[in-house]
Amino acid sequence: MYQLYYAPDNASLIVRMVLEELEAEYSTVLVDRSQQEQQSEAYRLLNPNGLIPVCVIDDQPIYETGAIVLALAERHRRLVPAINDSKRAVFFKWLFFISNTVHTDLRQMFYPEKYAADTAAAQAAHRALTLGRFDHSLGVLENHCREHAAPFVMGEVMSVIDIYLSVCLRWAQLYPKDAPCLDSLDAFPALRRICAAVAERDGTARACAAEGIAAPFFEKPRYAQPPEGSAT
Numbered sequence: 001m002y003q004l005y006y007a008p009d010n011a012s013l014i015v016r017m018v019l020e021e022l023e024a025e026y027s028t029v030l031v032d033r034s035q036q037e038q039q040s041e042a043y044r045l046l047n048p049n050g051l052i053p054v055c056v057i058d059d060q061p062i063y064e065t066g067a068i069v070l071a072l073a074e075r076h077r078r079l080v081p082a083i084n085d086s087k088r089a090v091f092f093k094w095l096f097f098i099s100n101t102v103h104t105d106l107r108q109m110f111y112p113e114k115y116a117a118d119t120a121a122a123q124a125a126h127r128a129l130t131l132g133r134f135d136h137s138l139g140v141l142e143n144h145c146r147e148h149a150a151p152f153v154m155g156e157v158m159s160v161i162d163i164y165l166s167v168c169l170r171w172a173q174l175y176p177k178d179a180p181c182l183d184s185l186d187a188f189p190a191l192r193r194i195c196a197a198v199a200e201r202d203g204t205a206r207a208c209a210a211e212g213i214a215a216p217f218f219e220k221p222r223y224a225q226p227p228e229g230s231a232t
Contacts (some may be wrong), residue, residue: 001025001026005054007031011065018160021078021201033034033052049103051063066098096152097140098168108127145190146190147191162194164200166195169182195218197221
C-alpha cells in the first residue's frame with residue numbers, strides 16, 4: 001500500500017489520479033494548508049522543502065511530483081512506455097518539460113512573492129515575463145499535439161503526462177484568483193481534447209470526487225469544495 005500526503009486540488013491530485021488510474025491500493029494523510037501543516041517540523045522530515053505532495057513508496061518518503069508519478073508508472077508498467085519502446089525518450093522529454101517548465105512557471109505566477117523582490121512593480125514584471133514563457137510552452141505542446149493528431153500527448157495511449165498536463169491546465173484557469181493565467185482553453189484545441197479524454201476516465205472521477213472537485217474538471221473548472229482541508 002502507498003501512502004499519499006495530500007491537500008485538496010494541490011499537486012497531490014496528480015498523484016491521486018495516477019494511483020486511481022493504476023487501481024493501486026493507497027491511503028491518504030491530509031496536510032492542512034489552512035494550518036500551514038506543510039511547514040511543520042513533522043512534515044519537513046518527509047519533505048524538507050515543505051511542499052506537497054509526498055508519497056511513501058517502500059517505506060521511503062518520495063517527493064517531487066514528476067518523480068512520484070514516474071516511479072508509480074514504472075512499478076505498475078502502465079501509463080509509461082515500456083523500456084524497449086522507441087517512444088520512451090520522447091516520453092521523458094515531455095514529462096520533464098511539464099514538470100520542470102510548465103508546472104514551475106505556474107508556481108512562480110501563483111506565488112510571485114517567493115521569486116521576485118517585495119514590490120508590486122517587481123512582482124508584476126516577473127509575472128508578465130513568466131506568463132509569456134508559460135504561453136510559449138503551451139504553444140509548443142499544442143503544436144506537437146496538433147501535428148500528431150492523436151488523443152494523447154504520446155499518441156493513442158494515455159500516460160502520466162496527460163494527467164499531469166490536465167491538472168496544470170485546470171489550475172491555470174483558476175489561479176491566481178484575481179487574474180488567472182488562462183481565460184479558457186479556446187486557443188489550445190488539441191490540449192483541450194486531451195483534457196476531455198482524461199476527464200472521461202473513471203480514475204479521474206474517483207480522484208476528483210475524493211477532493212470535492214465537481215465536473216467539468218479541466219475545461220472551465222470550478223474551485224474545489226473539499227470535504228476536509230484547504231486547497232490554498
